[in-house]
Amino acid sequence: MSTRRINFLLVEDDHDHAVLVQRHIDRTRFGNVIQRVKDGEEALAYLRREGPYVQAPRPDVILLDLKLPKYDGHEVLAQIKADPDLRRIPVIVLTTSAAELDRLKAYNLDANSYLVKPLNHEEFSRMIEELGRYWGGWNQPSEETAHHY
Amino acid sequence: MILSASEDTTSPRRSVGPNVVRGMAIRCLLALTVLAVMALAGYLVNRGRTRLLTDHATLVQLAGRQQALVSRLGLLIQRLGETSDANERHTTVVNLAELAQQLQQVHTTILYGNEQQGRSAAPPAVRSVYLDKPHELDRQLKQLVGDVRRVIKSDDAETSPPQSVARRIAASAGDIHLLDSLEAVLTAYEAEGRKAHAELRMLETVILMLTLWLIAATGAGVFWPMVRQVRSETDQLESANAVLDQRAAELAATLHELEMERDERHTRMQTMARVMEDLEEQRGKLEREIQARQLVQEALEASEQRFYGIIESAPTAMVITDQQGYIVLVNAETERLFGYSRDEILNQPIEVLVPRHFRDKHPEFRAGFFVNPETRRMGAGRELYGLRKDGTEVPLEIGLNPIEADEGLFVLSAIVDITERKRHDEILRQSEERVRSIVDSALDAVVTMDEAGNITGWNPQAEVVFGWSATEVHGKPMADLIIPENWREAHRRGLAKFLATGEAVVFNQRLELTAIRKQGEPFPVEIAISPLRVGEHYEFSAFVRDITARKRAEEEIKRINKELQRKNHEMQQFVYTVSHDLKSPLVTCRGFVGLMKEDAAEGRWNDVLDSVVRIERASERMGDLIEDLLQLSRIGVIRNEPEEVDVGKMIHSIAEELADRLQQAGVTLEIQDNLPHVFADHVRLAEVFENLLSNAIKYGCRNGNGHIVVGGHHGEGEVQYFVRDNGPGIAKEFHQKVFGLFQRLESNQDGTGVGLAAVARILEIHGGRAWVESDLGQGATFWFAFPTSADRTMNETKRDRREQLGMSPIGTLSAGS
Numbered sequence: 001m002s003t004r005r006i007n008f009l010l011v012e013d014d015h016d017h018a019v020l021v022q023r024h025i026d027r028t029r030f031g032n033v034i035q036r037v038k039d040g041e042e043a044l045a046y047l048r049r050e051g052p053y054v055q056a057p058r059p060d061v062i063l064l065d066l067k068l069p070k071y072d073g074h075e076v077l078a079q080i081k082a083d084p085d086l087r088r089i090p091v092i093v094l095t096t097s098a099a100e101l102d103r104l105k106a107y108n109l110d111a112n113s114y115l116v117k118p119l120n121h122e123e124f125s126r127m128i129e130e131l132g133r134y135w136g137g138w139n140q141p142s143e144e145t146a147h148h149y
Numbered sequence: 150m151i152l153s154a155s156e157d158t159t160s161p162r163r164s165v166g167p168n169v170v171r172g173m174a175i176r177c178l179l180a181l182t183v184l185a186v187m188a189l190a191g192y193l194v195n196r197g198r199t200r201l202l203t204d205h206a207t208l209v210q211l212a213g214r215q216q217a218l219v220s221r222l223g224l225l226i227q228r229l230g231e232t233s234d235a236n237e238r239h240t241t242v243v244n245l246a247e248l249a250q251q252l253q254q255v256h257t258t259i260l261y262g263n264e265q266q267g268r269s270a271a272p273p274a275v276r277s278v279y280l281d282k283p284h285e286l287d288r289q290l291k292q293l294v295g296d297v298r299r300v301i302k303s304d305d306a307e308t309s310p311p312q313s314v315a316r317r318i319a320a321s322a323g324d325i326h327l328l329d330s331l332e333a334v335l336t337a338y339e340a341e342g343r344k345a346h347a348e349l350r351m352l353e354t355v356i357l358m359l360t361l362w363l364i365a366a367t368g369a370g371v372f373w374p375m376v377r378q379v380r381s382e383t384d385q386l387e388s389a390n391a392v393l394d395q396r397a398a399e400l401a402a403t404l405h406e407l408e409m410e411r412d413e414r415h416t417r418m419q420t421m422a423r424v425m426e427d428l429e430e431q432r433g434k435l436e437r438e439i440q441a442r443q444l445v446q447e448a449l450e451a452s453e454q455r456f457y458g459i460i461e462s463a464p465t466a467m468v469i470t471d472q473q474g475y476i477v478l479v480n481a482e483t484e485r486l487f488g489y490s491r492d493e494i495l496n497q498p499i500e501v502l503v504p505r506h507f508r509d510k511h512p513e514f515r516a517g518f519f520v521n522p523e524t525r526r527m528g529a530g531r532e533l534y535g536l537r538k539d540g541t542e543v544p545l546e547i548g549l550n551p552i553e554a555d556e557g558l559f560v561l562s563a564i565v566d567i568t569e570r571k572r573h574d575e576i577l578r579q580s581e582e583r584v585r586s587i588v589d590s591a592l593d594a595v596v597t598m599d600e601a602g603n604i605t606g607w608n609p610q611a612e613v614v615f616g617w618s619a620t621e622v623h624g625k626p627m628a629d630l631i632i633p634e635n636w637r638e639a640h641r642r643g644l645a646k647f648l649a650t651g652e653a654v655v656f657n658q659r660l661e662l663t664a665i666r667k668q669g670e671p672f673p674v675e676i677a678i679s680p681l682r683v684g685e686h687y688e689f690s691a692f693v694r695d696i697t698a699r700k701r702a703e704e705e706i707k708r709i710n711k712e713l714q715r716k717n718h719e720m721q722q723f724v725y726t727v728s729h730d731l732k733s734p735l736v737t738c739r740g741f742v743g744l745m746k747e748d749a750a751e752g753r754w755n756d757v758l759d760s761v762v763r764i765e766r767a768s769e770r771m772g773d774l775i776e777d778l779l780q781l782s783r784i785g786v787i788r789n790e791p792e793e794v795d796v797g798k799m800i801h802s803i804a805e806e807l808a809d810r811l812q813q814a815g816v817t818l819e820i821q822d823n824l825p826h827v828f829a830d831h832v833r834l835a836e837v838f839e840n841l842l843s844n845a846i847k848y849g850c851r852n853g854n855g856h857i858v859v860g861g862h863h864g865e866g867e868v869q870y871f872v873r874d875n876g877p878g879i880a881k882e883f884h885q886k887v888f889g890l891f892q893r894l895e896s897n898q899d900g901t902g903v904g905l906a907a908v909a910r911i912l913e914i915h916g917g918r919a920w921v922e923s924d925l926g927q928g929a930t931f932w933f934a935f936p937t938s939a940d941r942t943m944n945e946t947k948r949d950r951r952e953q954l955g956m957s958p959i960g961t962l963s964a965g966s
Binding site: 013014016017019020023067069070096097117118119121 | 730733736737739741743744747763892
């Protein structure tokens with residue numbers, strides 16, 4: 001079992017919301033926000049290591065807000081899941097809506113989990129912990145292996 | 150003649166049997182074989198001769214050669230004897246050796262022949278020269294050759310003095326006979342040759358003679374008889390043919406005669422038959438005539454009887470009067486009708502039966518009839534009355550018929566009591582009158598049509614609905630007047646089908662169709678058609694209702710329904726979008742409240758303060774958002790009267806209000822001159838400019854040297870204005886989205902995301918449009934346009950243009966979500 005912290009990519013346009021998420025993650029001691037981007041375009045550029053993100057490390061988890069400027073969060077989710085390189089990165093969708101329909105919409109696009117804002121700290125911590133246990137180190141295929149498939 | 154053919158001794162039939170032919174063939178074959186043999190013999194002989202000549206020539210050549218060699222040998226020997234030069238002697242010796250060899254070869258060839266070269270051995274005469282005495286040439290030559298060789302071989306050939314060698318050879322040469330012997334060989338050859346040649350020649354001649362003779366014999370013995378035979382055969386055949394031809398001709402002539410006789414008889418028979426037929430016909434005719442005359446006679450008698458019978462029993466009153474007007478005959482019905490017995494009125498003037506007020510005129514009319522006596526109705530167009538015995542008048546119809554009789558001209562009047570009929574006519578007229586008034590007063594157009602498709606009825610309402618007057622349409626084809634062109638064919642076909650089969654789909658139901666008015670304009674009608682059977686024919690009547698107004702109302706209802714549905718849907722979308730966006734600041738508040746609780750419990754007061762500030766800001770934002778939304782909702786609900794707006798002045802005053810912000814952002818504002826005036830809601834127009842300018846400052850001028858331009862000009866049917874910035878610009882894909890509610894292109898906290906949506910809505914209400922021209926890095930120009938038509942109301946939204954731009958009423962508020 002790895003004791004490495006989980007690296008998050010946070011895709012959130014609202015600054016306050018981003019701060020909230022950041023604070024939550026800091027308090028769990030399990031996570032680490034390695035990058036915050038403000039819209040879908042930047043998120044994909046980061047993931048694909050384009051432009052200024054050429055050296056970017058690969059995040060363990062993506063936290064994706066659905067309400068983004070320019071490109072809708074659903075579009076970004078679809079793009080990530082369609083990219084063979086990126087689709088194995090778990091995506092947790094963050095949204096203000098708890099509606100059943102929205103949940104289904106996100107899951108239909110292969111979101112791995114669905115969290116409603118504002119985050120409940122217990123719930124969130126537990127999730128991060130479990131992520132840490134499940135995804136940390138030995139359960140995750142190495143990048144090279146992943147690349148081949 | 151034909152019957153006796155078989156007994157005829159000079160029968161032309163002869164069989165050219167197969168035997169004769171075979172004999173001829175054999176003879177020919179033999180002759181040819183013999184000739185062939187002769188030819189072959191001749192050839193062989195010739196060949197022998199040639200061979201002989203060749204051999205002879207060769208032998209002569211060889212013998213000659215032999216002679217030459219011997220001579221040469223002699224010369225060489227002599228030379229050997231004369232010279233003492235060692236080289237020369239050596240050469241001579243060598244030559245001698247060669248010569249000796251050659252001599253031997255030739256000798257052998259002559260004597261024994263050469264199989265390789267095909268030369269036969271020498272003939273006996275020559276051989277005897279070689280082998281027998283006196284010559285014994287064989288021995289001589291061998292000796293010579295042997296001597297020469299020995300001499301050459303001996304060591305002292307070259308070294309010994311030459312003469313001695315020569316002498317020795319010469320000595321060993323012996324006889325001088327050599328040359329003679331050689332000569333003898335030649336002679337012997339020649340003799341042989343000549344002999345053989347003579348033999349052959351004789352043989353040749355013999356063969357030639359024989360051949361010629363055989364040819365002659367064959368010609369005479371074989372070919373000549375053959376030719377003769379063939380000729381006789383053909384002669385015989387020809388004569389036989391001639392005989393046959395002759396007989397055939399005779400037969401043909403006989404046949405022809407017989408045929409002619411037969412034809413003649415046939416013709417005679419036909420003629421007789423025809424004559425008989427004619428007689429028969431005439432007899433028949435006479436009989437019939439007699440019969441006919443009899444019948445006519447009977448008929449005449451019968452008809453007279455009938456005539457009187459008919460008159461008497463006729464259901465109409467019949468009165469016959471003479472030229473003076475006296476009644477000469479009446480029937481039973483007359484008695485009944487007028488109430489007189491016949492005795493009472495016979496021989497009375499007809500005026501007795503005429504009512505008094507007509508009596509005076511009546512004789513005149515009578516006279517008038519006789520001027521042109523023809524069967525006709527009396528007093529056509531006039532009402533006629535008769536006078537009964539009891540003084541009552543009765544309405545009549547009278548038909549007059551002139552009758553010629555021997556006694557003069559009479560008039561037969563047929564008189565009909567039309568009291569009943571008049572009564573029925575009146576009833577009918579009344580009922581028609583009733584129907585007519587119903588139809589005429591109907592509020593629907595009533596049109597009737599006959600089987601030919603022509604209009605037979607057209608009520609006043611029809612005149613109003615279609616525009617044609619009754620006189621214009623009566624008798625004209627209905628299809629051409631009120632049915633639209635593209636349906637006329639179908640109508641005609643339907644009518645024809647019904648008349649033919651009795652089937653139709655249009656009857657006795659309400660149909661909604663299109664008809665055309667007099668001017669040709671189409672309009673919707675509701676029509677009910679019924680077929681009426683009138684005697685043998687059909688008539689069709691249709692009740693036609695102009696439903697233009699109704700249709701319009703239906704359409705309007707549909708449209709309003711759709712509009713309502715759409716507005717409903719958009720309202721739902723709007724609520725959805727708004728609720729989502731309002732949640733955002735709320736989430737911030739709740740989130741930080743949560744954090745705050747923890748922080749407060751653990752005394753992290755800095756963090757608490759931070760959270761409080763954020764909450765404050767978020768709630769402020771929420772307030773702004775709600776405020777802007779309220780403003781948006783007011784658009785279109787609170788209307789101000791449109792007025793002429795001096796746009797230049799308006800913008801300048803807005804610029805003054807924004808002066809501080811402009812200065813703070815380091816933005817310069819340029820307002821173009823001569824901005825066109827526009828007829829619009831002053832307040833809303835100001836809002837549009839405020840929003841656009843605010844956006845331009847916020848988003849278009851970030852780098853500190855922002856520059857905004859405001860301008861406008863007249864377009865086609867509209868007035869256009871723009872607000873341009875030199876900011877980062879907007880990518881083409883977001884040009885539509887940007888006008889949507891809450892659709893932001895970046896996460897700038899300043900804006901509420903309502904501004905452009907408000908602009909779009911305002912323009913929409915005015916029947917105008919808004920759009921953006923921009924490219925990434927090229928700044929952005931926001932355009933909007935107001936239509937210049939002065940008589941439009943503010944609420945009249947031009948749907949087409951909106952749909953063209955992909956904008957729908959509240960759709961702008963939910964676009965992109």
